[in-house]
Amino acid sequence: MLRNSLILILILGLAAIMLSIFVDYTPKEKLGPVAEHYANNGKEEVGAANLVTAVVVTYRGLDTLGEVSILFLSAAIIGFFLKIRNEEHSKNQIVIRYSEILGTGAKILVPIIILLGAYVFINGHLTPGGGFQGGAIIASAFVLMLIALPRPALNHRVLSIIESFSGLSYVIIGLLGVFLAAGFLDNQIMSLGTFGTILSAGAVPVIYILIGLKVGTELTGIIGNLKEIQNEE
Amino acid sequence: MVDPIYIVAVLLGISFSLGFIGKKSENIAGILSLLALGFTTLVSAQWFYNFVTADIETYHIFTTAFKPPFSINLMMGKEEALFTMMINAIGLFGGLYMFDRLKAAGKNSFIALLMLIMGLNVVVMTRDLFNLFVFLEISSIAVAGLIVLTQNTKSISAGFKFMIATGIISGLLLLGIAFIYNYAGSLNIDHILTQNLEAAKGLSIAIFFLMIAIVLEMKPFPANGWGLDVYSSAESGVSSLLSSAYATATVFVLMKLLPFAPENLQFLIAAIGIITFVFSNLMGMRQDNPNRMLGYSSISQIGLLAAVIGISSVIGEYTYFIVISILISHFLAKSGLFWIAGIVKQESIKNWSVLRSNKLLLVLFGVFIFALTGLPPFPGFFGKWELVMHLAETKNFIWIFAVLIGSFFEVVYMFRWLGYAVKNDIIIETKLKAKIHQIIPLLLFAAAAFGAGYYVSSEHPYASLINYLPLAVALGFAFIEFLPVFIKNTLAIAAMAAYFYFNYESYNELQVIFAAIFIIGGILTLIAGYAYKGKRQGFYPFALMMFAGLIGLVEATTTLEFFFAWELMTIGSYFLILRGKKSIKHALSYILFSIGGAYLILAGFGLAAIGKPDISIGILSNIELYAPWIFGLLAIGFMTKTASIGLHIWLPGAHAEAEADVSPMVSAILLKAGVFGLIMLFLAMGEQFIGNISFAYILSWVGVITALMGNMMAAFQEDAKRLLAYSSIGALGYVLFGLSLMSHLGWLTAISFSVTHFMFKALLFLAIGGVVWRLKTKDMYKMGGLIKKMPFSFISVLIGIIVLAGVPPLTGFAGKWLFFQAVVEKQWFLQGAVLFFSGIIAFLYCFRLIHSIFLGQPKDEHRNVKEAPFWILVPQYAILMVIMLFSMLPNSLLKPIGDMLMPYFPDGAITWDGQMATTALGYWNGKTVMFIVVGVFAIVFGWLVFMNRNAKKVKQFNIGYAAERPFLPETTHYAFNFFAPYKKAIGFLVAPGITNFWHRVDEGAHSVSDKFTKIYNGNAQSYLIHIVAFILVIYLISFGGF
Amino acid sequence: MQNIGIEQISLAVGFILLLIGIWGMLSQKNILKIIVSFTIFETGLNVILVVIGYIRNKTAPILDTTELQTNTAEKIVDPIPQALVLTSIVIGLGVTALLLVYALKMHKEKKSLLINDYKDTKW
């Protein structure tokens, strides 16, 4: 009881702090100095129609690299976290219930979903969406597979090679920026192309494709790992 | 130079490409990772080197083609270079240390390691708030992954607590960043700071969240249970990463973001830091698990750094120096200690005696403990010094107190731990084997600790003046430990003799006197070392370190040098004392009192330096502010070494349990360091007053009570060496009293008595040491009748006690005579009477000593004992000759001292006419007294010999014992509880009140510590409540309302 | 306060979600519920981030029409918080996944999902 009232007091206290922020908050009328720069020069500097993508991949490219790393790191940690003591059990998996309709439906849906995902990340610099979103969609296809199919043929080796390949390529593209263009992660290692087309915005589409692949494989890997653990029990 | 962006690129690239590597090739993954870390370490080291040597300009790394604030930029300055170097190094060596653990966990664990280091690198270098957030998240997730490297309930639940807590913290960080962006329209730190933002409440709350999140990342008390649990349950290697790498980076972040915080928040952070420092160390005292204890220590150190950073506006330009010195010490030592803990794998520090099975680890352990506790020559020492100096300069006295008390708590548990490792009786049969990849990082870090100490001191305007030669020689002996005692002893004596020979001409009279006590005395006692066989490992480096410290005291020209030497001497002597039997407790109380005293001295020096342009010793002589305080602090500090009453409880055990030649070193020589300090203090500051009462008057009472109690306790001891130890307490009471007289005669007495005390106490301790050497017992009542077996030792003791008792005609009387001349002149009769009384009590124990050991009935089992070893006798007889010389010619000792005192105390000097000393009150002629006594003695002796020329020698047992033969030597030898009636009459005066007092202080501190640790109940939600409550409280304090 | 609009409402929602999340983390005993509370907390944060980027009557920062490509700054909402929120979501995803794995492992250790059962390290 004492504890609950303490918690209540604490929450009320936090709420009071939030309230003072809230009271002080006035909605913005115009963009801040940095955003204004992006809005006015984004088109020329990056060449991506989607300004958010321009910010994500180029202006704040290092953040995105970190973001990718976080996913990669989480996946890696989950990998060894789950595996450490269970190496010997991994062989004898138990077959779970399986529905024919679901399985067949999934087999039809999976390629379509993957295609959608690929579309989303390939067009990331033009339309809403991007590598993360596309990657998540691709991963959802694999999730569907994992749920629907009896022995999902999830080859972790292949996943991790794709993952590593895309990650490494991302870093290398970033480094190419140092050599070929103005700095790390500069997208102008390739020509900016025509504004608004697929082949525009320099390396942005390439990066987004890599991110899409990477995110897709990573999320799949995480869920696959969890799934396998579940199977063991 | 290599662009720092490669640090990020290489670490990321390698960790991404680890995915290509197959399951069975963890070795390749590991080696690749280490190579990557090695590369990054080299890169940042190269930058740091260039910053230091070439003073190049700060380098900005821009990502993409755009300039900040439009893109994220990194910065590589001198500080960044240093911090990334530290982080990369701990990554490299921590990885090397954990290599087999990581390998066993698979290549993904290497990814976690690389990511952690990469994240922290960017955290240090980035100039963008959100980027900081992202990479901080990477690091904390990586830590969360590494925690479960060993999987058990403890580590998993600790990891969960860690994740939940950092989740909330980083959420709040993000909240703060979001609203800062809302108000500033930018995320670039420099850009935000250069804008003149209007002061909005929302902005200040946002900044509050930003800062509080960073502070919480540093695990402030009491919102730090989650961190502690991680320290105590994770793999040691991981804890070392958390403590050294992660915490280092957060320290840097705090430095980086500090300009955001308004002044009051800065001070609040400082206050949080110092509270964390004090309380974590307080709670560390009750810890038994080494990892958790190190956790408390880590948190406290980081708290201290937060405090320093928080008050950087007060400290000024030296903040960087202080932070770096303390941090480097912490960094190196804490990693080293965690690593060693990982090798030892004992859950309780009591079992660390197992460390003794691996000498190298033991040495490294000692080095790290000393580095951590801020003792010289490690960088933390200079950091702490500078910190206290600046706190004093700016009159933040509470802060000084907090810093010192917190450090003291740390010393308590660290040295208890060290004591257990070196000396605890628990025997564990396993032999510790460290793998080579674990030893290399430890060795490198230990070497780096020395190197960093040297580097830091060379950056300091005064520390660079310190004479490292003696210390270097002492440490050099560590490398020839494989040689036999004979060679090492000769080398040591030669080194000391050479040092004295080449330097003594540059000393003034006072310095010569004390240098002679320290060095010549040291050589004399070292001679006894020839009696030892084998290698006597661990003796010479510390003995010489102690002497290096002592000579450093004499030579010191600045307060820093003095303090450095003081601490050095403490370390050396601590180990010498620790070498003795059953010495754990005594060595611990010795080091605690010494360090406590040293801290008082430090505080005193700090106060003394207020408003002074430099820190030369001379500043003491012209103090305007706080003079009584300075005097009091320094005096009490020095009195811990002279073991004045109240501060004496460490001495008896420490001196009694020491080895045969160490006892005289610590008792006859080391105590004089305190005397030297007091002399220096009195000379510089003269008489000081609290209100109307003179300090000197108070000290005079302290002195006489010390003398009385010391001597009385000595009379009631059964243990011969303990008796002598208490006698030393008493003797130092005399010296203190003499100094407090503040007159020519008083000082003449005190200084000459110091010399005399050296001689007779060295003589007695060596002689008794020789006896104990042969008999293997220190209990006097178990001895008896040894005069026939050990006639040479007997003569030493006889002369020793005659000098001690001050009976004419030997030189001891000179001390007594001078004392009373001085007392009557000063008219302090009550003190004089007590002093006389204690002088008579000295007879009691003198007699007891010689009677119980050498006279009376010999025991059967001692029928075959031999005379004490030759080499122990040699220094005794050398001293004996000097005693006889001074007895015959007292002015050969007294006159030079008197002349030396003339400039300070011109009045009341002794007039010398040959050996005839005259004062205003009385006179004394040592030479004629000697002649008369010897003459009468010779005549009477001749007469007796003539009368009894045919006396028959009989066996000792042949006594007229009520017509019966006595029963057993044991029952016939009246020696046990020798002064029983006396004890009955006035024994209540020496009831162990002071010891009990200190015991209660000790217990009190531990139970308080125990109470506080109860807040860490292990429940993740309680920890979250702590965090939220902490935020709320700090918010309320900072804003004074909502 | 004549201009209470979508911003204030969303901001309030964000704060309330934040507080609910914290409350849940402090008071729920079930580990899974704590994790859910954590995601609510994250969501609140993300909502707040989006609110900060929002400017009334302006459109998404995607320059797919030529009209948007001139005087862009006056026509679009702030793209930066949107980029930030993307990052924040991904980070939240990583953390949540890891937390879930922790929960799984904890359950394996003690067959319990009560947070109070995991007090092995203390004092």
Place this chain on the structure above:
Amino acid sequence: MDPLIKQILFALLTIFIVLNYGLIVQGIVRKIGARVGRRYGIPFYQPYIDIIKNYSKRTRISHGIMYYIAPVFRLTGGIGLLLFIPVIFGNNMFQNFSFSGDLLLILYFQFFGVLGMALGAAESGHPNSAIGVSRGLSQVTAYELPLTLGVLSLAVQYNTLNVSEIVAAQQGGILNWSFFTNPLASIALLLAFLAAMGRSPFDVVLAPQEIPIGPPTEFHSGFLGVLQLNRAIFPIAKLILFMNLLFGGATNWGELIIKTFFIYMWSVFVGVAFPRFRVDQSVRWYLGVPLIIGVAAVVVSKFF
């Protein structure tokens, strides 16, 4: 004649006079004691007989070197003490060797013999000896405290530690004696004097009934003879010291003998009137009233 040799001859003369005086007084005191106890008692020359008897004993055994030289220490202590005290005021020759040191030398030199004797007694290996020494030393510490305070008080009063000067300051009439000018110090000193003489009630050291004779219990023949010589000289030396300090000293041997005899009688009277104290009792007693008087003496002479 060489002044040194002359001085030595006078010293020998002093020793000779004091020795005989001491022996006779000893005999007389024992006689008085016997008479008070309604016994006949010994002849007053009995001490001479004892000494001669002891020297003539044929059985002589030694327990070791310290035992052997203990009597030497003891007698050296007694003679030395005597020689460091100026005996006859105004007579240069009978100042003996007091030029060697002042009152402090005298106070400390007392212990020379005591300590030497204690060592020899201890080597005899007899437990009673050791017990006696333990008792003796315990008691010494106690009575030295009022003694010191008294001496310090006198030192303040006369502003010197030179015994001759103290005596000189008391010349010119009975009322100039310290006994009258500084009564508190005198009381303290005279109380301490009781134990210094080792007579009842402070004779637990020798305690013939419990620990036969205490420290010297194993001494016999020539060894005991030497000790007996000391027993004649040492008390007289102390008496002379007290006479010098409190009762104006003596300008000739006659005055000396009369004054010292009466001072001696003080301890004798107390001795026959009071039973023996245990050690702890005497220690406590001395740390009670005499100590307070001593402190009072010092305080008074310092501030008035």
